[in-house]
Amino acid sequence: DAGVIQSPRHEVTEMGQEVTLRCKPISGHDYLFWYRQTMMRGLELLIYFNNNVPIDDSGMPEDRFSAKMPNASFSTLKIQPSEPRDSAVYFCASSFRKNEQFFGPGTRLTVL
Amino acid sequence: QKEVEQDPGPLSVPEGAIVSLNCTYSNSAFQYFMWYRQYSRKGPELLMYTYSSGNKEDGRFTAQVDKSSKYISLFIRDSQPSDSATYLCAMSAYGGSQGNLIFGKGTKLSVKP
Numbered sequence A: 001d002a003g004v005i006q007s008p009r010h011e012v013t014e015m016g017q018e019v020t021l022r023c024k025p026i027s028g029h030d031y032l033f034w035y036r037q038t039m040m041r042g043l044e045l046l047i048y049f050n051n052n053v054p055i056d057d058s059g060m061p062e063d064r065f066s067a068k069m070p071n072a073s074f075s076t077l078k079i080q081p082s083e084p085r086d087s088a089v090y091f092c093a094s095s096f097r098k099n100e101q102f103f104g105p106g107t108r109l110t111v112l
Numbered sequence B: 001q002k003e004v005e006q007d008p009g010p011l012s013v014p015e016g017a018i019v020s021l022n023c024t025y026s027n028s029a030f031q032y033f034m035w036y037r038q039y040s041r042k043g044p045e046l047l048m049y050t051y052s053s054g055n056k057e058d059g060r061f062t063a064q065v066d067k068s069s070k071y072i073s074l075f076i077r078d079s080q081p082s083d084s085a086t087y088l089c090a091m092s093a094y095g096g097s098q099g100n101l102i103f104g105k106g107t108k109l110s111v112k113p
Helices: none
Strands: A005-007 A010-013 A019-024 A031-038 A042-050 A053-056 A065-071 A074-079 A088-095 A107-111 B004-006 B011-014 B019-025 B032-038 B045-051 B054-058 B061-066 B071-076 B085-092 B107-112
Touching (some): A005 A088, A019 A088, A042 A065, A042 A074, A053 A065, A074 A088, B011 B019, B019 B085, B019 B107, B032 B061, B045 B054, B045 B061, B045 B071, B071 B085
Parallel strands (some): B011 B107
Antiparallel strands (some): A005 A019, A019 A074, A031 A042, A031 A088, A088 A107, B004 B019, B032 B045, B054 B061, B061 B071
């Protein structure tokens, strides 16, 4: 199994630009999670899906952030417009029913 | 007060030492406790998983939960340079993936040869 796949691995963009992060969960997993990790705040849950349906988006910081899961094998996290304070490592994780979440390698986002 | 507190370190120990990593929490509803290991520039990976109070051992690793004190620990025996990583505690009030995991900020561990 290839594990959770995220793309791109690194993204550098300028303030105001739209950023789209992508995630392919492990086949057969029914939960998908988006996290953000910074030195100051640690690892924070942004949103999670169950069977492609958003369950809890209370961690999404602002309306500039949106996430979709059009099918069981693909999800996107979009930031529009991006700001320097959005610079962080964004992780996608997936799981099958239980708490063991498998994390992807992350996307390191830098907003200049 | 944050829900989960974890000393960020860094913690540096010689090879072969016993390492103790700890987290405290404030939410008495937490029942599921996990330790994740995160190598530099990688995603976290689950190391240990325990339910409620008690101990769990897996090789050189032992996880302890004291719900009365709202305190969890991870012990690493005979530490190795390959154990050098950031260790994050995580907790949930729910079984299964219905609940959110709340993470500590992580403790960075360095094991020197």
